[in-house]
Amino acid sequence: MNFNRCCVLTLLLACTGNNGIKAAERPNILFIFSDDQNYNTLSCYPESPDWVQTPHIDSLAEQGVRFERTYLGAWCMPSRASFLTGRLQHGVQSMRMVGKYPGSEYDPEQCRFWPSVLKGNGYHTAHIGKWHTGIDTGNGRDWDHQIVWNRPAHPDNAGNYFYDQIVTFNGKDRRVEGYSTDNYTDWAIDYIEGENRDLEKPWYLWLCYGAIHGPTTPAERHDGELKGKESDVPADIFGPWPDKPQYLEKTSSWQEGPDGKAYRQKKKLKKSNFNTNTAGQGYQDWVQQYNECVMAIDEGVGRVIETLRHTGQLENTLIVYAADQGFALGQHGMNNKVAPYDAAVASPLIVSHPATLPKGKVCSHPVNAPDVVRFFCTTAGVEVPWRTDGRDIRPLLTDPENAKWDRPMIMTHTGRRYGSDTDSQPDTEALYQVGNIPWYVLLRDGKYKYVRYLVEGEVEELYDLEADPEELSNLAIEEASLPLLGVLRQKAVDELRRTHAGFVDTMPQTAAMKKGG
Numbered sequence: 223m224n225f226n227r228c229c230v231l232t233l234l235l236a237c238t239g240n241n242g243i244k245a246a247e248r249p250n251i252l253f254i255f256s257d258d259q260n261y262n263t264l265s266c267y268p269e270s271p272d273w274v275q276t277p278h279i280d281s282l283a284e285q286g287v288r289f290e291r292t293y294l295g296a297w298c299m300p301s302r303a304s305f306l307t308g309r310l311q312h313g314v315q316s317m318r319m320v321g322k323y324p325g326s327e328y329d330p331e332q333c334r335f336w337p338s339v340l341k342g343n344g345y346h347t348a349h350i351g352k353w354h355t356g357i358d359t360g361n362g363r364d365w366d367h368q369i370v371w372n373r374p375a376h377p378d379n380a381g382n383y384f385y386d387q388i389v390t391f392n393g394k395d396r397r398v399e400g401y402s403t404d405n406y407t408d409w410a411i412d413y414i415e416g417e418n419r420d421l422e423k424p425w426y427l428w429l430c431y432g433a434i435h436g437p438t439t440p441a442e443r444h445d446g447e448l449k450g451k452e453s454d455v456p457a458d459i460f461g462p463w464p465d466k467p468q469y470l471e472k473t474s475s476w477q478e479g480p481d482g483k484a485y486r487q488k489k490k491l492k493k494s495n496f497n498t499n500t501a502g503q504g505y506q507d508w509v510q511q512y513n514e515c516v517m518a519i520d521e522g523v524g525r526v527i528e529t530l531r532h533t534g535q536l537e538n539t540l541i542v543y544a545a546d547q548g549f550a551l552g553q554h555g556m557n558n559k560v561a562p563y564d565a566a567v568a569s570p571l572i573v574s575h576p577a578t579l580p581k582g583k584v585c586s587h588p589v590n591a592p593d594v595v596r597f598f599c600t601t602a603g604v605e606v607p608w609r610t611d612g613r614d615i616r617p618l619l620t621d622p623e624n625a626k627w628d629r630p631m632i633m634t635h636t637g638r639r640y641g642s643d644t645d646s647q648p649d650t651e652a653l654y655q656v657g658n659i660p661w662y663v664l665l666r667d668g669k670y671k672y673v674r675y676l677v678e679g680e681v682e683e684l685y686d687l688e689a690d691p692e693e694l695s696n697l698a699i700e701e702a703s704l705p706l707l708g709v710l711r712q713k714a715v716d717e718l719r720r721t722h723a724g725f726v727d728t729m730p731q732t733a734a735m736k737k738g739g
Contacts, residue, residue, distance in 0.1 A: 248344070248603055249575065250539040251426045252414075252526070255305075256519055257298065257352060257383075257435040258559060259545035261291075261570040263516045273451045274513060278524030279572065282543055286574030287583045287619050291687075293664060294547060294569045294591040296560045296635035297656055298435070299326065301546035302355045303640065304591035306335040308599075308610030312634050312723045315641035317356065322377040328356045330363065333641075336595060336606050337426060338364040343604045346423040348413050351406040351430030361393050367418045368392055369409045371402070371432065383432040384439040392418075401441050403433050407522035411529045424538075426602070431522070433515050434549070440514035447517070448510040455505055456565075458694060459484050459552040465696040466554070467680055472658040475557035476505070486557060509551055540575040540601055542594070553692065560635065560657040562664045562673045562683070563693050567633070573597075573619055585622035588631045588666040589615050611721045630667040632717040637661055645724030647676065663729075665714040672698075672710035678730040682707065698734065707734065 262269040264276045266283040295301025300311040307314050316329040338360070341347045346366050353359050353370040361368045371387045373380040376395075379388045389398045389405075398405060410429045412418070419425055440447075460478050463470045476484045486502035503511075523543070530536040546569065550556035553565035560566060571589070573579065592612030599606055600614050617625045636644040637655040644661075647653075653660045653676065661676040671693070673683040684698035684707060697703045718726040 248424045249577070249601065250424050250535060251345075251598060251602065252530075252539055252541045253426070253428045253598075254523060254526070254541070254543045255351075255428065255430045256516075256543075256545040257430075257432050258547070258549040259434050259516070259570060260512075260548045260551055260565060261545075261568060262551075263434070263513055264570055266572070267570065271451070271453045273448065276516060276520040278520045278527060279543055281527065282523070282541055282572045282574040283582070285576050285581050286541070286572060286579055287585055287622050289571040289573075289585045289587075289589065291564060291588045291666070292544065292569045292571035292590070292594075293567055293588060293631065293633040293666070294544060294571075294594075295633070296547060296562075296567055296659075298354050298546050299324065299638075300635070300640070301591060302430075305595060306337070306355060307333060308336055308592045308595040308606055308608075308612055310590070310592060310611050310632070310634050310721050310723075311636050311640055312644045312725070313609075313611055313641065313721055317640035318643065319638045324354060324373050324380055325377055326356045326374045328358070330358065330360070334608060335360055335364045336599065336610075337428070339599070339604050339606050340426050340602055341366060343602070344423055345602060346420045346425045348419065348425065348427045349430070350409050350413065350427065351402075352432045353430070359390070361390075366420070367413060369406075381437070383435050383437065401518065403431055403441065403518040403522055406431055407525055410522075410526055414526065414529050414535065415533060424602075426598075429526070431519055433519055434512060438512055438515050440511060441518040444514045444517040446514075448514050449507075451510055451513075452506050453509045453551075455484055456552040456554075457692065458554055459505075461555050463554065465681070465699050466683065467660075467675060467677075469654065469658055469660060470554060470556075473558060473561065474555040476552055476555055484552060505552060508557075512549075512551065537577050540573070542574075542598075543570065543572040544594070545569040558657050560659045562633075562635070562662050562671075564671075564687070564691070567664075579619050580622070583622045585618050585625075587618055587622075587625070587627045589618070590631055590633050593631075609722075630665055630713050630717055632666075632714065632721065633664045634718075634723065635659070635662050635664070642724060647725065647728055647730065653677065663714050663718065665710055665717065667710060667713055670706070670710065672707070672714060674711065674714060674729070674732060676725070676729055679733050679736055681733045682711075684710065704734070 261267045265274045266280040303314045316332040319326050337347045348367040349365050350369045353372045357375045370390050372390050376388045384402050459476050477487045479485050484505035488502045547559050547567045549559050550566040593615050596612035596614045663674045665672045669688040671685045682698040683696050685693045
């Protein structure tokens with residue numbers, strides 16, 4: 223950083239921003255977002271294998287608050303749509319899939335993105351990395367600066383998660399070389415150092431990595447670095463799953479070889495015909511490769527933190543690290559996201575701002591994407607001029623261990639439909655459109671997780687996550703759970719009404735309800 227920039231940043235501390243809030247009270251906001259990241263790939267999470275090391279992301283947890291479980295969305299696009307609008311998937315109006323996947327569109331008059339509110343209230347806004355929410359990226363309207371890999375606009379390039387990407391630099395397309403995680407980090411550092419931004423304004427940067435999404439490809443420098451490291455194989459990787467929903471038979475992704483080990487399925491093979499060359503990658507090799515892909519993200523986070531430090535901006539920057547959702551690594555037989563199990567959808571979430579938040583704390587209360595958006599807006603001193611579904615999580619951050627928070631948390635999965643398009647029950651094909659997993663409502667209330675599928679006669683799910691964190695024992699099938707099940711059903715309905723879900727009064731009956739339970 224040159225001398226003039228240092229002077230400008232020093233003077234900013236004495237300036238007054240919008241809404242009567244001093245610039246010193248309007249921090250920069252850095253939102254780092256990974257893709258398909260299971261929380262146990264971070265060494266600050268106790269579920270991680272002891273050989274996992276992510277020192278730079280861990281440093282954010284040491285300097286802030288780590289959330290045990292966070293539910294931001296079921297898959298890539300609705301998670302991002304929730305973060306951009308402050309609404310759950312069923313409240314995001316006019317968002318639709320069009321043309322070749324992942325083509326999508328929305329009406330910016332009906333579907334407004336809250337970074338535009340920051341932009342109109344004294345913040346300089348930037349987005350760098352993966353874009354997955356409509357061909358229109360909001361460049362100039364929502365973002366002052368934007369370098370994005372726009373998947374909806376370039377569907378033929380949409381699989382190039384790590385190399386040979388078509389990247390749009392403030393509206394102009396360019397094919398770029400290099401490893402995408404490193405590229406995004408480089409461009410973020412340029413922005414933080416003052417390139418392409420107004421030095422007289424606080425800034426908001428959404429840095430969206432495409433890793434770990436498939437084809438899960440580590441940087442060349444990390445390829446093979448974790449070879450030989452072993453993880454515990456999930457207890458229910460092979461099934462059967464008699465007390466769980468029927469769709470798990472279709473989402474099963476692992477097969478037991480004659481050696482007793484787990485292999486990723488290419489096709490179902492009888493053990494007598496089993497051949498590891500046709501069965502696919504072994505479980506341990508896959509988990510190693512998956513974690514190797516995290517290493518460049520962690521290095522990038524470290525480089526960004528160091529840039530904030532040497533430019534004098536670290537103390538006045540709120541840093542949030544999260545992923546769009548999790549990714550099941552064999553749990554419940556899956557190798558995917560979307561399903562309502564913690565391994566598949568629960569995201570890491572770490573919030574660090576040493577100037578205002580405690581250090582090294584852990585929050586056990588689950589939150590969702592609209593909750594985080596509400597916190598961002600409160601921190602920036604702005605009010606979004608439309609209805610949002612979130613609740614400000616600042617009480618959880620200021621005193622995570624003692625905060626009184628008796629609010630249930632809700633997340634919905636409605637496939638590839640959004641907003642009013644979710645009001646009516648779809649046919650079977652649309653219901654299972656994403657990963658063979660049907661629409662559902664997920665509710666967290668204290669230690670309990672309740673799941674209701676929008677499938678006629680399907681089993682509900684109920685887990686005590688303190689006693690059964692791996693979600694192996696479905697309490698919903700037990701008669702003793704019927705009173706609790708009734709309470710949680712009603713809380714789910716109440717939350718659906720609060721968030722204006724059009725399908726709340728037409729949800730099909732579950733298996734237990736049909737039996738009179």
